[in-house]
Amino acid sequence: MNRSSNFKNIVLIGMSGSGKSAVGKYIAEKLNLEFIDTDEMIVDKTGQSINNIFKLYGEKYFRALEQDIIEKTIKKEGAVISTGGGVVLNKRNIEILKKKGMIFLLQASIDSIVANIESSPANKEERPLLKDAINLRKRIEEIYKKRRHLYISNSDIVVNVDHKTMEAIGDEIIYIFKQHTSCSKN
Numbered sequence: 208m209n210r211s212s213n214f215k216n217i218v219l220i221g222m223s224g225s226g227k228s229a230v231g232k233y234i235a236e237k238l239n240l241e242f243i244d245t246d247e248m249i250v251d252k253t254g255q256s257i258n259n260i261f262k263l264y265g266e267k268y269f270r271a272l273e274q275d276i277i278e279k280t281i282k283k284e285g286a287v288i289s290t291g292g293g294v295v296l297n298k299r300n301i302e303i304l305k306k307k308g309m310i311f312l313l314q315a316s317i318d319s320i321v322a323n324i325e326s327s328p329a330n331k332e333e334r335p336l337l338k339d340a341i342n343l344r345k346r347i348e349e350i351y352k353k354r355r356h357l358y359i360s361n362s363d364i365v366v367n368v369d370h371k372t373m374e375a376i377g378d379e380i381i382y383i384f385k386q387h388t389s390c391s392k393n
């Protein structure tokens with residue numbers, strides 16, 4: 208079966224700071240769909256901040272929680288799912304997200320990511336993999352280098368987000384999603 212005939216959810220992947228959470232929320236509100244931010248769900252479930260989870264239990268534990276949350280989306284239909292930047296590190300996550308989701312990669316230049324992260328101090332402080340970086344740009348480049356191939360190979364659609372407003376990015380995704388889902392009904 209063609210995957211596009213089974214696109215029920217919009218899934219956003221991409222580097223930390225590329226806009227997945229903000230754009231996902233916008234899309235869900237505009238389409239009146241359920242919004243799932245996997246990081247927010249982890250915080251709700253544990254009662255701990257992402258920072259604290261990393262500090263107290265380590266990244267491996269966080270990744271297990273992340274997979275747990277992704278597993279819970281397996282039957283979802285009509286949801287917008289904003290993932291954490293590291294979701295692509297685990298094959299099982301992608302396998303689940305792909306079952307019903309159209310995967311959009313928010314492709315941002317390093318400049319855009321740095322600008323987004325630096326737009327408020329909290330943005331950096333709340334991201335354990337970035338918060339201690341002396342050179343933020345370099346840290347982002349290092350992470351991107353390791354993940355680039357995973358982002359590209361696991362996406363259905365690449366959306367360039369540079370110099371676009373969140374609304375413009377969201378509207379572009381909605382347009383593409385609607386085109387694919389309406390085609391598949393025929």
Ligand SMILES: Nc1ncnc2c1ncn2[C@@H]1O[C@H](COP(=O)(O)OP(=O)(O)O)[C@@H](O)[C@H]1O
Binds near residue numbers: 225326
């Ligand atoms: N296209 C954009 N234009 C301006 N600011 C943006 C844009 N996309 C995201 N931001 C801002 O950048 C920061 C990081 O965005 P966020 O949605 O948390 O990214 P992610 O979930 O991918 O890590 C937030 O403060 C958000 O408001």
Ligand SMILES: O=C(O)C1=C[C@@H](OP(=O)(O)O)[C@@H](O)[C@H](O)C1
Binds near residue numbers: 246
């Ligand atoms: O890139 C990553 O590995 C991470 C990204 C974060 O989400 P955002 O992409 O929303 O920042 C969050 O899941 C965690 O801090 C790990």
Ligand SMILES: [Mg+2]
Binds near residue numbers: 227228246289291
């Ligand atoms: Mg996010």
